[in-house]
Amino acid sequence: MKAAVILFPGSNREGDVARALHQATGHEPQIIWHSDEELPQGTDLVVLPGGFSYGDYLRCGAIAARAKIMTAVRAHAARGGLVLGICNGFQILVESGLLPGVLMRNTHLRFVCRMQHLRVETNSTPFTSAYQNQQIIEVAIAHGEGNYMADQNTINLLEGNGRIAFRYCDAQGLMNAQSNPNGSINHIAGIYSEKFNVLGLMPHPENLIESLVGGTDGRGMFESLAHFKSAA
């Protein structure tokens, strides 16, 4: 698994995701500057990390989505290469058109930073194979604009084709107003592209990889990715 983590001005979780990938795959990912024009030869996975790229100016992720390196990321995705966008990375993916919909301001207008349960909707993708189907996991969330929204046709398409990756829920898997931290439609926490090679999610699995700092429920994603390459 050869991974490249894109660094934008204002990214701040690139170290966390690099550590998680290193732990799972045994290889250190390369950190790639946003104004570069090419990905390293043989890149399997591109990660757009969390943070506040360009200070969230204009709209979250809007300016990063137009960075030079994104042309190469789009081409990588079009070839079927894996792309993972976490938090601000998810916002960049929807702004770049690699995933549909938008991430609006949380309905209660507050930044949420807390632990959150999610349901893994399917384990038959390169990102989730190490989880059980419908497994409830607990990871961290930290965002002010995570309220996923799309028009009804897009939602129907995502739901109909099993493209919802994760949903917000409580420890028992229940979905109600209390277990939805930001007002996302259908409790959507993450979605896949049409070919399931691009995943965007608001929560931070990369921060839950050590029992010393809160839990290891996030490891599954990076183990899935490590496993995917060895199986391919």
Next chain:
Amino acid sequence: MFGDRMKARIIVTLKSGVLDPQGKAIEGALKSLDVSDVLGVRQGKVFDIEIAAANKSEAETKLKMACEKLLANTVVENYQIELL
């Protein structure tokens, strides 16, 4: 070609039907300040842009490109270009 210097104002607003929690919060604040008869608030953005173009239609073409490529997220926002 470098042409005349023109000024433009671009207004970006949320499409109707898109929930605007910030607008709602401002509406609530206005009510709490006893500003009467406020029936609704929608928050938007204004961009004042200076642009060089040979004529108005060229300026409009360039500004439309700016809106489509960056200034508005046309999934949820509308834009309006005014040449001043």
